[in-house]
Amino acid sequence: MAPLPLANIRMTDQFWSRWQRVLVETTLPSQYGQLVSTGRLENFRRAGKREQGGFQGLYFNDSDVYKYLEACAYGLCAHESTAVRGQMNEVIALVEAAQEADGYINTFFQLMHPDLKWRNLNSLHEMYCGGHLIEAAVAIYECLGERKLLDVAIRFADHVASVFGPGKRRGYCGHQEIELALIRLSKATGEKKYSDLGSWMIEERGNPPSVFEAELDDAPSLALQPAARHMLKQQGKYSGEYAQDHAPIRQHRAIVGHAVRAMYFYTAAADLADSRHDEPLGEALEEIWNNLTRKRMYVTGGIGPSAHNEGFTRDFDLPNLTAYAETCAAVGLILWGRTLLELTGDSEYADVIERALYNGAMSGISLSGDLYFYTNPLESRGNHERTPWFECACCPPNIARLIGSVGWVVASGADDGFWIHIPAGFDADLQIHGVPVKIRSVSNYPDSGKIEVTVEVPTPVRFNLRVRIPHWADEATFELVGDGHEAEYEGGYACFDLEWKGSTTLKIDLPMTPKWVEADPRVRDDLGRAALVRGPLVYACEEKDAGFAPQLFVVDTDIEPEERQEPMLEGVVSIVASGVREEDGSTGELYAELGASRTFDAQAEFIPYYAWCNRGPNNMQVWMRHF
Ligand code: FUB
Numbered sequence: 001m002a003p004l005p006l007a008n009i010r011m012t013d014q015f016w017s018r019w020q021r022v023l024v025e026t027t028l029p030s031q032y033g034q035l036v037s038t039g040r041l042e043n044f045r046r047a048g049k050r051e052q053g054g055f056q057g058l059y060f061n062d063s064d065v066y067k068y069l070e071a072c073a074y075g076l077c078a079h080e081s082t083a084v085r086g087q088m089n090e091v092i093a094l095v096e097a098a099q100e101a102d103g104y105i106n107t108f109f110q111l112m113h114p115d116l117k118w119r120n121l122n123s124l125h126e127m128y129c130g131g132h133l134i135e136a137a138v139a140i141y142e143c144l145g146e147r148k149l150l151d152v153a154i155r156f157a158d159h160v161a162s163v164f165g166p167g168k169r170r171g172y173c174g175h176q177e178i179e180l181a182l183i184r185l186s187k188a189t190g191e192k193k194y195s196d197l198g199s200w201m202i203e204e205r206g207n208p209p210s211v212f213e214a215e216l217d218d219a220p221s222l223a224l225q226p227a228a229r230h231m232l233k234q235q236g237k238y239s240g241e242y243a244q245d246h247a248p249i250r251q252h253r254a255i256v257g258h259a260v261r262a263m264y265f266y267t268a269a270a271d272l273a274d275s276r277h278d279e280p281l282g283e284a285l286e287e288i289w290n291n292l293t294r295k296r297m298y299v300t301g302g303i304g305p306s307a308h309n310e311g312f313t314r315d316f317d318l319p320n321l322t323a324y325a326e327t328c329a330a331v332g333l334i335l336w337g338r339t340l341l342e343l344t345g346d347s348e349y350a351d352v353i354e355r356a357l358y359n360g361a362m363s364g365i366s367l368s369g370d371l372y373f374y375t376n377p378l379e380s381r382g383n384h385e386r387t388p389w390f391e392c393a394c395c396p397p398n399i400a401r402l403i404g405s406v407g408w409v410v411a412s413g414a415d416d417g418f419w420i421h422i423p424a425g426f427d428a429d430l431q432i433h434g435v436p437v438k439i440r441s442v443s444n445y446p447d448s449g450k451i452e453v454t455v456e457v458p459t460p461v462r463f464n465l466r467v468r469i470p471h472w473a474d475e476a477t478f479e480l481v482g483d484g485h486e487a488e489y490e491g492g493y494a495c496f497d498l499e500w501k502g503s504t505t506l507k508i509d510l511p512m513t514p515k516w517v518e519a520d521p522r523v524r525d526d527l528g529r530a531a532l533v534r535g536p537l538v539y540a541c542e543e544k545d546a547g548f549a550p551q552l553f554v555v556d557t558d559i560e561p562e563e564r565q566e567p568m569l570e571g572v573v574s575i576v577a578s579g580v581r582e583e584d585g586s587t588g589e590l591y592a593e594l595g596a597s598r599t600f601d602a603q604a605e606f607i608p609y610y611a612w613c614n615r616g617p618n619n620m621q622v623w624m625r626h627f
Pocket residue numbers: 060175260261310326328392394
């Protein structure tokens with residue numbers, strides 16, 4: 001199974017076509033504006049002129065520029081825009097000019113500390129930034145056919161390979177990213193040496209002596225990011241957990257450390273396991289994945305509960321109010337899930353991808369497309385707000401690149417057919433056994449579970465069309481119109497392995513009724529609480545809709561929630577639940593005898609979690625008290 005080129009899968013449903021239009025019309029132009037006003041582009045301009053000093057912002061700000069470029073490639077693939085293309089080309093020219101003759105590029109070091117290059121791999125992100133450069137370059141080359149940035153990326157990768165690798169210096173980045181990028185570069189160029197270098201970095205990590213531990217004695221480079229010492233040492237001793245450097249990857253079992261680093265690392269490793277048919281590595285990854293998704297993931301697909309390490313803590317520790325659940329981590333989970341899905345063909349991975357995509361990742365961007373969440377808590381007391389940018393702005397361009405490339409998680413091509421992982425609306429073109437095949441999915445997902453998939457072929461061709469049965473769809477039905485062919489079921493997919501002729505339509509019905517779900521009791525923060533879900537969407541209750549703080553509401557789960565047919569907030573389906581609400585201050589005392597406070601029968605309206613906080617900050621809750 002492999003992703004289709006994005007030009008061959010165009011999103012057509014209301015949800016994603018709107019988001020991709022917003023991406024090109026609003027998100028990318030406003031991000032470009034932020035790159036200008038925060039000095040990120042000025043850093044490149046100055047480095048290109050071989051100036052010294054005056055770097056603006058955080059030391060890894062180059063990475064935001066690269067992720068923006070990557071998102072431009074995907075956005076332009078969906079919708080041409082001369083404005084976005086012009087800005088993208090201007091930025092590419094700045095990057096190209098900033099690169100040094102030997103291939104090195106990192107404007108922080110070039111402007112401020114040319115003598116400290118490659119000396120603090122654990123926290124100064126040179127390879128992380130370079131990895132994002134490579135990803136942007138590959139995206140632009142593959143989506144738009146332009147190779148200027150690819151040449152920059154190749155020179156950079158060759159430079160890295162001249163310094164690090166077997167028989168050279170041992171080293172890898174504190175923030176993983178370059179590994180998956182090198183593997184992507186290999187696929188784009190056909191040059192195995194890049195994936196070999198990425199694989200070597202993956203396998204070297206965690207083997208003693210740690211590269212990072214030795215760096216803790218390099219005072220001049222450590223002085224640039226002194227906080228690193230605290231993250232890398234526990235009780236005075238080096239601990240690699242923060243950067244997944246605690247043990248060689250094949251010995252990893254539980255998910256630990258910084259969430260985004262972990263996601264990018266395991267994404268690369270899964271790709272490696274796939275391309276090398278490396279079963280032991282695949283099994284280790286499956287175990288880590290299971291620990292993450294069965295014990296350490298929010299119902300929204302958000303991951304990494306702790307602000308302290310921007311990452312993981314312990315099993316079932318999933319606080320709602322203080323959830324960190326960084327937008328980038330949810331994006332990373334989707335990336336890792338996709339590689340494992342491609343490796344195994346098991347729908348469980350797509351279930352998680354879908355959960356993170358429609359909830360914990362898309363909550364990271366406002367419906368207007370120009371305001372963001374960095375953290376995605378499942379409860380708010382009215383102090384959580386969307387903002388246009390951040391000093392550490394990793395999340396905005398990350399969600400932008402996800403929106404542009406969503407076709408990659410919706411469906412995949414394969415030698416023997418076509419996979420639909422998420423029944424969104426799309427038009428896809430591909431060749432199967434040399435025959436041009438058109439697959440059109442007409443869908444209003446995630447609002448509706450009624451989907452029609454039409455397959456058109458000019459000449460009869462046999463192949464397997466596989467459609468995932470979502471974990472939440474108890475009564476899914478599939479009907480090939482005018483044909484008695486029954487589906488076979490494999491790995492959580494309904495499979496139609498037949499000779500396709502002319503035009504054939506498959507009708508899919510995934511009934512979406514609102515349901516209450518409960519968490520494992522070991523998630524202490526959710527005890528006695530229920531969350532409302534409908535299809536792939538998790539719902540949230542905001543004070544804006546309820547008219548009172550949702551923390552006051554106690555849901556009566558015996559009364560069926562009602563869907564509101566009148567769409568609001570860009571067409572979301574809302575749901576009204578019944579219960580009782582308590583009245584603030586009704587006893588007149590801070591503490592009164594139990595039962596003294598007044599309650600009323602009440603109803604509260606819920607909206608999809610991803611859409612919360614689009615009308616200003618206010619009280620919000622996902623996990624509701626219930627009786
Ligand atoms: O360090 C680069 C990025 O900034 C990380 O991925 C995020 O967690 C944030 O710390």
